[in-house]
Amino acid sequence: MNFKNNPSTTFRDIHALTSAQASLEIQALREGIEYHNSLYYVKNRPKIADGVYDKLFRRLQDLEAAFPEFQSNTSPTQQVGAEPVEELKKIEHSAPMLSLNATLEKTEVEDFLRLVTRKAGARTITYVLEPKFDGLSLEVVYEHGVFRRAATRGDGHTGEAVSANMRMIKGLPLRCEGSPPRFLAVRGELFMNKDDFRRINKKLIEQGEDPFTNPRNAAASIVRRLNPKVVERRPLSIVFYDILKVEGARCSSHWDELKRLAEWGLMTDSHNARCTSFEEILTYHQKMEAERNDLDYEIDGVVIKLDDLARRQALGVRQRSPRWAFAWKFTPRQEVTTLEDIVVQVGMSGILTPVALLRPVDVGGVTISRATLHNEQEVQKKDLRPGDKVRVARAGDVIPEVVSRVGSLTTGRGKRFVMPDICPACGSRVRKEGAATICPAGLSCSAQLVGHLTHFASREAMNITGLGETTAWQLVDSRLAKNIADLYDLSTKQFLQLDGIRSAIGGGAVSGYPRRERRSAGSVSLRPRHSACGVACGPYAGAGLSNSRCE
Numbered sequence: 001m002n003f004k005n006n007p008s009t010t011f012r013d014i015h016a017l018t019s020a021q022a023s024l025e026i027q028a029l030r031e032g033i034e035y036h037n038s039l040y041y042v043k044n045r046p047k048i049a050d051g052v053y054d055k056l057f058r059r060l061q062d063l064e065a066a067f068p069e070f071q072s073n074t075s076p077t078q079q080v081g082a083e084p085v086e087e088l089k090k091i092e093h094s095a096p097m098l099s100l101n102a103t104l105e106k107t108e109v110e111d112f113l114r115l116v117t118r119k120a121g122a123r124t125i126t127y128v129l130e131p132k133f134d135g136l137s138l139e140v141v142y143e144h145g146v147f148r149r150a151a152t153r154g155d156g157h158t159g160e161a162v163s164a165n166m167r168m169i170k171g172l173p174l175r176c177e178g179s180p181p182r183f184l185a186v187r188g189e190l191f192m193n194k195d196d197f198r199r200i201n202k203k204l205i206e207q208g209e210d211p212f213t214n215p216r217n218a219a220a221s222i223v224r225r226l227n228p229k230v231v232e233r234r235p236l237s238i239v240f241y242d243i244l245k246v247e248g249a250r251c252s253s254h255w256d257e258l259k260r261l262a263e264w265g266l267m268t269d270s271h272n273a274r275c276t277s278f279e280e281i282l283t284y285h286q287k288m289e290a291e292r293n294d295l296d297y298e299i300d301g302v303v304i305k306l307d308d309l310a311r312r313q314a315l316g317v318r319q320r321s322p323r324w325a326f327a328w329k330f331t332p333r334q335e336v337t338t339l340e341d342i343v344v345q346v347g348m349s350g351i352l353t354p355v356a357l358l359r360p361v362d363v364g365g366v367t368i369s370r371a372t373l374h375n376e377q378e379v380q381k382k383d384l385r386p387g388d389k390v391r392v393a394r395a396g397d398v399i400p401e402v403v404s405r406v407g408s409l410t411t412g413r414g415k416r417f418v419m420p421d422i423c424p425a426c427g428s429r430v431r432k433e434g435a436a437t438i439c440p441a442g443l444s445c446s447a448q449l450v451g452h453l454t455h456f457a458s459r460e461a462m463n464i465t466g467l468g469e470t471t472a473w474q475l476v477d478s479r480l481a482k483n484i485a486d487l488y489d490l491s492t493k494q495f496l497q498l499d500g501i502r503s504a505i506g507g508g509a510v511s512g513y514p515r516r517e518r519r520s521a522g523s524v525s526l527r528p529r530h531s532a533c534g535v536a537c538g539p540y541a542g543a544g545l546s547n548s549r550c551e
Contacts, residue, residue, distance in 0.1 A: 003056055015066075022067045089161045093151065093156075094139065096157055106282070116306055127276070139187055141183075144182055149161060167228065168229075184264070188239060191219055194295075197218055241258070252310070274307065305324065335361045335391070336361075356384070358390070382402070390406060423441065428445065478497075
């Protein structure tokens with residue numbers, strides 16, 4: 001029974017199968033599905049149509065339901081529908097997950113190569129070159145080829161356990177191929193493809209929710225969700241690039257490690273290369289920088305690693321970074337546009353920040369229309385005024401930044417920028433604290449209150465769908481919320497007056513609204529009056545809105 005090559009989807013009646021026959025078919029289906037998962041998610045060369053794969057998968061689900069004695073936590077079906085966890089626990093890594101020293105400068109790369117050559121004591125040194133993925137670094141552990149756990153990098157020694165969520169990612173094999181070692185701790189980068197990122201953000205915006213800032217933040221936010229079913233619905237990928245610890249296998253070079261990872265069914269990047277000179281490294285860096293916009297995923301540089309593992313051991317590590325590896329980052333994407341105005345934004349902490357309003361410009365596939373100017377001194381140092389042509393970059397390929405003024409325009413420029421003496425949001429007199437200008441009004445300042453409300457509703461906090469900045473301003477402007485606790489006293493009718501809430505509900509019926517329930521002296525429990533899903537999940541549960549425990 002073989003489901004790898006031209007698999008048949010004509011199956012016998014499950015009720016007519018003996019236990020022994022079911023066992024053989026289940027095993028063959030698991031092997032076939034794992035094989036096709038590897039072809040599709042790891043090797044990017046699928047052999048069967050999606051419809052055929054779906055039929056094989058459903059058959060395996062039906063067989064495991066009919067013969068529960070053959071269920072296994074390494075079955076492909078275990079990558080679907082796991083139950084929510086209460087919290088992300090801390091877990092110690094098998095080996096330190098170090099960070100890399102990085103540079104934009106060619107001379108610093110040459111200095112690194114000279115250091116390695118001198119310390120290694122050899123004329124010719126072989127290096128491995130890899131794209132520097134802009135994702136979330138993870139440790140993934142296998143024992144006897146079976147997936148055991150996964151954790152975020154954290155502080156390099158301890159990270160958050162995300163094992164249940166990682167099981168939902170189809171590109172992560174639950175069981176290694178070939179002849180895996182007894183123990184394998186491998187480092188990988190979790191990321192979201194650009195097309196999937198755009199598609200998800202489009203859907204979030206259409207639903208009235210705040211979009212993700214960039215693919216890296218999307219991956220990091222999704223994998224930390226307490227409900228694995230949410231992760232299952234979000235397309236994430238993982239690529240592996242380092243063995244942290246291994247027992248039962250021996251490699252003499254990093255290149256050999258990468259080949260072994262591929263043999264064990266763990267995806268590595270096809271752009272990895274080897275070289276022995278700076279000229280080859282420079283050519284590779286230029287090639288990858290030229291191709292980065294055409295890749296399906298975000299990279300922000302290349303990584304240079306000493307290939308010989310024994311020489312790595314001799315070179316050793318600093319406190320947080322290895323001496324045998326270095327990152328050469330790409331120049332941030334930049335474009336020229338017009339600075340149309342400078343406005344002042346009041347943040348949640350009361351700090352006033354000048355913000356550049358720009359004529360919209362595409363920078364690396366992202367439309368930029370505003371950028372922070374940090375503080376008054378920064379604006380004056382760069383001599384930025386409305387009407388100027390400015391060079392805009394995505395700092396770290398993420399945060400929009402005005403790099404400099406372009407040209408020597410002397411007429412048609414706006415007034416020189418100065419920070420206001422009063423808060424533009426509430427009219428309070430501001431005060432100076434070093435380089436910062438601060439509004440002291442606290443929650444009496446509408447902008448600071450909006451900041452607190454949106455932070456409270458954010459994915460990292462209560463994860464309240466529909467309560468974005470626009471809706472928060474409606475609550476504050478209409479005086480429905482003077483503090484966070486007021487959210488729990490709003491009526492259903494008041495909810496439905498808010499544009500963001502109506503959008504999130506989609507016109508559906510509201511079965512209840514939040515209330516405050518006093519449980520004991522000195523403590524207040526916040527619960528919904530009713531909940532359509534039957535789970536006490538915080539504000540807006542009864543209004544068809546959700547947080548991370550209910551989602």
